[in-house]
Amino acid sequence: MDIGAKGYVLKENAVTDIVNCINVVQNDKYYISPLISNYLENRLSKNKNISTPSINDLTKSERKILKLISQDKTSRVIADELFISTKTVENHRNNISKKLNLQGSHSLVKYAIQNKNLL
Secondary structure, three states: OOOOOOEEOOHHHHHHHHHHHHHHHHOOOOEEOHHHHHHHHHHHHHHHHOOOOOHHHOOHHHHHHHHHHHOOOOHHHHHHHHOOOHHHHHHHHHHHHHHOOOOHHHHHHHHHHHOHHHO
16 A cells, blocks of 8 residues: 555455455545454454553562662562561562563662652
């Protein structure tokens, strides 16, 4: 259509689509075979269902830890403050990073600081 075509018909449905295409194009409109438009609609709706990760995907404990990370606290300090082991804090940090698609501890700290007001 970028090169000036006003209609696109699949050869599988050529006989029925050509007549419809001609009628539509005569009225200075564009025509796309229904199979293509259905495919595109389905693909777009699937893409809409793919959500971007957010703080809402985190558990209450993970949010609490993320808030403490945003305050520039280390895993050891967080563990002491919450009366849990450092290993548990590290597990939460890893889970948070996975859920938010973050790579490395620096990106986790950066994300926490940037989203501090949401915590």
